[in-house]
Amino acid sequence: MDTRVVKPEQARIFMEGLEVCREYFKTDLITFGTSELQPGQTGAVDTGHKNSHEVFFVSKGKVLLRCGNTLYQLNEGDAQLIPPGEPHQLTNIGDCTALVTxxxxPSEYI
Structure with a gap:
């Protein structure tokens, strides 16, 4: 596999509700991207990935993660592991743009 740098403007951009998503890498083994939400915005419900664990890492801001029926407040620097097949949704509960990686x-996103 080649090593490469992907800039934000080169990433595949898509929306999940009001959530701006950027997919930087997608291979047979891994998918990596970011989600950005403005204060007060909520993204669409992601129905989960039946064969994949997903990790969220809050790079900037503060979000509320609904994972199944449980709510988690995640602050900058926090990480959350989402089990396979678990529906989840992000809401920006801070006063600045939230950025979640x-x-x-294995890759099975979109």
Whole structure:
């Protein structure tokens, strides 16, 4: 596999509700991207990935993660492991843009 740098403007951009998502890498083994939400915005419900764990890492801001029926407050620097097949949704509960990085493996996102 080649080593490469992907800039935000080169990433595949898509929306999940009001959530701006950027997919930087997708291979057979891993998917990596980011989600950005403005204060007060909530993204769409992601129905989960039946064969993949997903990791969220809050790079900037503060979010509320609904994972199944449980709510988690995640602050900058926090990480959360989402089990396979678990529906989840992000809400920005801070006063600045929230940036969450996410990764899952094996890859089966979108």
């Amino acid at each position: 996410w990764s899952l493996t």
